[in-house]
Amino acid sequence: MMGDRDYRKTITTAIDAITKEVELQATDPNDSKIIFLHEIVRCMRRSYFDRFDREEQEDKTFGNLFGGLIRKLPYGSKVGQFAIDEITLKGQPDMIVDDVVIIFKTVPVSPEVPFASDVLHLNACLWIFNKSEGVIIYITDGGKESSFALIREKKMFEEVIRRVRVFSNLISDKKTPILEPSAECSTCQYYERCFIKKHEGKQFSISELLGVKKDK
Template sequence: MMGDRDFRAIIQNSLDSIGRELQLDIDSENLQTIHLQEVVQCLRRSYFDRIDPLEIERRGFNELLSGLLRKQKYGSEPKEFEIGDIKLKGETDMLVDDIVLIFRSAEKEIENPLANDVLYLNACLWIYDKHDGIIVYVSGDRKETTFSVTRSKKMFEEVIRRVRVLNNLLKEQKAPILEPSTECSECQYFERCFMKKKNSKHVDIGEMLGLGKFGGKD
């Protein structure tokens, strides 16, 4: 607080405003158009985002990296890939000299790309009919790590399978199965999938059973 102004709230509102401007435009009623981001992340999360969404706090500009880059001169227009009567809609961050690039933020330099980022880039290669792509991870200290990817049909078939699964479950109004990952604890739907978050307390089994302190002397 400086004076009567809550600058943290002002900054957070600004980030939220930018985020809404850059976020994917997903029509939750159009079940025949599935966005690529929906199927490379947890399907359960994507389902709740459409059926009964909860807002998530935006923590900083790193989360907006891809959206900001798509607005630059190398940004590409969204494209669709037809899967029967379903359309898979994807968008790459940059398309330069037939090379597809996506940018992701990272807390530190990483040794291997994240699986969902590889799935996303590989699918973009098929959607844009390109053969090679690059994932660029940018850490908080502006160091970058790059990984090159050549498109894989088998990997794209897995994305297509997930498109069909999400499409069917949205029609049936059935939540997808759990896909536990390290991202669950930060997900806004954590309590729908697991238990309500509480501060844990230590319970002495011996005292609970009337036997005194567990492990104590006779």
């Protein structure tokens, strides 16, 4: 015990401050004409809650900030935008080197194939910045690195455009997006808004449920 100071709270406060500096966030949550790429390549319900009733994640790590910190460095990428009718889609990869768009992701274990949301993200960045090639680089907690190259694909970007329009309309109408179940749900800070809260009640044995009396 090192005095009475709450060091965990101090660290959490520091991480929260850094996060606000590196995360792209809507200055006006009600502005349905400015949509950020990260909002629509993941669960849009989560992004909607982030806009209108935000809760901070309890399990933030420096891995969540890795890409954002790179973007703040001199060789990091700037924010780009793409016009979709009256809507502006804004996106930002981590780096653009020799016309190759790069995004970094920290993961516990290197995936055998890239995650779908990361592929959508990178492909959309290629269209936003008018580049042809990109790379997703995964870095594990142990420092192992794996990478996946991607060539710009139109059909995939059309799906992003569709999601941008849907999310924009939901913001305008103040309608919560539908559930989009995924592996990320279990770690989402909004889990209990989407699914039944775990109830700790009385435990019953199978014999009690079947009405079988125990011998004394």
